[in-house]
Amino acid sequence: MCMEPIEIFKALSNESRLQILHWLKDPEKHFTPHEGIDMRKIGVCVSQVTEKLKMTQSTASQYLAILERAGLITTERIGKYTYYKRNEDTIRDIGAFFNNEI
Amino acid sequence: MCMEPIEIFKALSNESRLQILHWLKDPEKHFTPHEGIDMRKIGVCVSQVTEKLKMTQSTASQYLAILERAGLITTERIGKYTYYKRNEDTIRDIGAFFNNEI
DNA sequence: TTGACATATCGACAAATTGCGATATTATAA
DNA sequence: TTATAATATCGCAATTTGTCGATATGTCAA
Structure with a gap:
């Protein structure tokens, strides 16, 4: 578990970034195929x-x-495209941090 | 459940404020009696x-x-002092939001 | 190699945040 | 009522963030 809660909360303090994370939960539903x-x-x-x-x-x-x-x-670069997907590990960790520290 | 996730994450995006919230989890342990x-x-x-x-x-x-x-x-004003304590309801709600939406 | 596309980075500028000192407000005690 | 202690608010300079346009870099196809 190696994360910077402050950096994470700052990243989450923006509507657009929150949406990206949410959309990535079910990408088929939110993005056009590629x-x-x-x-x-x-x-x-x-x-x-x-x-x-x-x-x-x-x-x-x-x-x-x-x-x-x-x-x-x-992130993963494949050819000329860079693909991004959720990192469930950190997301779980911050959830745990939430329960323990906050 | 009535909360503004962005406002909450902004509030949490500061070391001092995170500490306050954490200290309030066990106030006897962290604050001088009053x-x-x-x-x-x-x-x-x-x-x-x-x-x-x-x-x-x-x-x-x-x-x-x-x-x-x-x-x-x-917050609660008693005499000349204003007392603050955790609002476990919102804290639980934001945890749930985190698990469901993020 | 060159052209075209995908992505990253730079520079800019307005808006928001940090943390402070100074001052206003509120409540109690004398 | 006044002095004092506790808290809130105002105004500020410094820093960070939001978002953009322009440009640089990377990658493939022809």
């Missing part, structure tokens, strides 16, 4: 998030980076 | 928090107000 990729296993790419967010590519990329630095999502 | 008050039932006053925080009274008062606006603590 290159026959299994979103559940691999994740979704920046373009998909950008479209869904209705914000600029720059902002989407930065928000994903913030979530990643907080440990809430993981 | 006027024979039962801290567990009534809470702790701004002066106690100020002393423990080692910050100014102004900052302590503001941080408590932020936690209160987020619904994480409740």
Whole structure:
């Protein structure tokens, strides 16, 4: 368990980032399909998030980076796409932190 | 269940405020006694928090107000003292929100 | 190699947050 | 009523965050 609660709460202190995390819970439901990729296993790419967010590519990329630095999502580059998906480990840990420390 | 997750996460995005919330879990352990008050039932006053925080009274008062606006603590004025204690309801709700929505 | 697309990063600027000192308000005791 | 202690609020400078447009970097296909 290696996480920075403050960094995590800051990452969660933004409606758009909260939505991204929520959408990633059931990506098939929220994102348009992409290159026959299994979103559940691999994740979704920046373009998909950008479209869904209705914000600029720059902002989407930065928000994903913030979530990643907080440990809430993981990243994997495949070809020219970068896929992001939830990191259930950290999400579980912060839940536990919530119950124990807060 | 009436809470603003963003406001709550912002309130939690600060080391001092996180500590206050944590200290209030077991106030007897963390605060110096005060006027024979039962801290567990009534809470702790701004002066106690100020002393423990080692910050100014102004900052302590503001941080408590932020936690209160987020619904994480409740306030009760008794005489010239204002006592604050945890609001377990909201804390439980945000935990549930975390498990369901995040 | 070049063109085109996907992503990351930089620079900017407004808005929000941090934490403080000074001051206003409230409540009690004398 | 006044002095005093406890708390809240105001105004501030410094820092961080939100969001963008522009540009740089990476990757594949032709």
